[in-house]
Amino acid sequence: MIYKVPATYMRGGTSKGVFILESALPAALQSDPKALDQFLLRLVGSPDPYGKQMDGMGGGSSSTSKVVLISPGDQKNHDINYRFAQVAIEEAFVDWSGNCGNLSAAVGGFAINKGLLSNRSLPENGTVSVRVWQCNIQKTIVAHVPVQDGQVQESGDFVLDGVTFPAAEVQLDFLDPASADESASAAQGVFPTGNPVDTLSLPGGNAIPATFINAGIPTAFVNAGDIGLTGTENQNDINQDQQMLSFLEKLRAQAAVKMGLISAESEARQRQHTPKIAFVSPATDYVTSSGRGIIADQIDLQVRAMSMGKLHHAMMGTAAVAIACAAAIPGTLVSQAAGGASSEVCFGHPSGTLTVGADVEEQGGQWQANSVSMSRSARTLMEGWVYVPE
Known part of the structure; x- marks a missing residue:
């Protein structure tokens, strides 16, 4: 049939x-x-x-x-x-x-x-x-x-x-x-743990800072430099490195547990779409996957994100929502990489740049996201x- x-x-x-x-x-x-x-x-x-x-x-x-x-x-x-x-x-x-x-x-x-x-x-x-x-x-x-x-x-x-x-x-x-059906409650706002910065563990037990956010799509941000990357990588730099792919997936699984999305890291295999793992770095000159040069003055920061176990060729729209919210809130790794919190940022990704804006506010000591706007086609x-x- x-x-x-x-x-x-x-x-x-x-x-x-x-x-x-x-x-x-x-x-x-x-x-x-x-x-x-x-x-x-x-x-x-x-x-x-x-x-x-x-x-x-x-x-x-x-x-x-x-x-x-x-x-x-x-x-x-x-x-x-x-x-x-x-x-x-x-x-x-x-x-x-x-x-x-x-x-x-x-x-x-x-x-x-x-x-x-x-x-x-x-x-x-x-x-x-x-x-x-x-x-x-x-x-x-x-x-x-x-x-x-x-x-x-x-x-x-x-x-x-x-x-x-x-x-x-x-x-x-x-x-x-902010995700309604995940672990984040209204009291926690956009942060599932209630904190703008938490930690993830590297092999050997060393801890690195991480920002977990439930906005657009559950996303865990880490600093590129903390995991041995520059933040200017394109797809081939990551997707042909099986050791790095495995390492990033382990970080994602660990983040999923800390964000309350799964109870054990072994469950991450059956939840590949969420959360996303992304790495950020300050603005710098780089060359896109198409060979176009982007200068640091054109952007506020660099962001790269993984999707279904591979580095995305540009940026997922839902991850851009998470970036916008995190960039607008003081103290997150995203706003730190951008040089300070801002309601609108332009970030670099493997294919070029994207501008996003967020309306956020602090209520009762927790940050809430009212809306995020961006343009697509x-x-x-x-x-x-x-x-x-x-």
């Missing part, structure tokens, strides 16, 4: 994924989470010991092994529901524990194109603010989608580092981005059907 399901292949930010209306899924998949996971694995071509996902829609990287499920909104004052699946490449595992901030840029346009906002009066020209309920993390995202002549505008002159061609700008507002790449063996 072959499932034939209507689907759209879209780029959102620096990621790509298969977008599907939940109502278009076979009834058996809608009612059985395990069967849905098996369907999504086969859809993208996982598990694949070759790491290429040749027999599926995945592209052999964490940035392209993604599926988005969209349905009409069932929350008050929200237009749509958005569920995100991060599908492992070499293992038979689908991680529903977090959001994809990059693909968040595409969900609004997809919903408009599919008529999910038919109950609203949309402008012929201008911007449509789509209120998105992100089901994985139980949070609101507002996507400001440009429209022209009554259609979603995808072409434009906005340049996003990590994406070769310009497109229309989509502004995203992540409201109250999105484009429809293909529309039709996916054929998935049962």
Whole structure:
């Protein structure tokens, strides 16, 4: 038996994924989470010991092994529901524990194109603010989608580092981005431990400072210099170093326990999407993966982040939310690397730079995040059907 399901292949930010209306899924998949996971694995071509996902829609990287499920909104004052699946490449595992901030840029346009906002009066020209309920993390995202002549505008002159061609700008507002379903309580604010700086242990017992934050996506930040890195690394510098990859995964597992996401480090293997591990350093000159030179005066700090066990080629949107919040709060490793707390920072990543802004405030001795804003772009790449063996 072959499932034939209507689907759209879209780029959102620096990621790509298969977008599907939940109502278009076979009834058996809608009612059985395990069967849905098996369907999504086969859809993208996982598990694949070759790491290429040749027999599926995945592209052999964490940035392209993604599926988005969209349905009409069932929350008050929200237009749509958005569920995100991060599908492992070499293992038979689908991680529903977090959001994809990059693909968040595409969900609004997809919903408009599919008529999910038919109950609203949309402008012929201008911007449509789509209120998105992100089901994985139980949070609101507002996507400001440009429209022209009554259609979603995808072409434009906005340049996003990590994406070769310009497109229309989509502004995203992540409201109250601190994770609601993780260990962080309201009393702890954005810090799951209540502290802007904690520690992680290196082999041999030496401790290094770390900032744990639950905003956008649970993320653990360390200083690049404390783990023998410069902070200017590109993908090949990290992803071809198996010893470094193993070391960073051990740090991530340790951080997951300290953040209350898992009870033992051995459980981290089944929670690959979260938390993220990232390393920061002060602004310095460097060369991007495309060969473009960035000078220190153009940025406030350097950040590199791991995604599904590999260094990300640019920056995950959700990790950018965490960076924005941490940069705005005094004392975190991120704000220290930036030379002080700021409500807006521009950071360097392997593909270039990204500017993010955060509205944070201190309440009762704890820091709360009200919103984070950034700009991405999105484009429809293909529309039709996916054929998935049962």
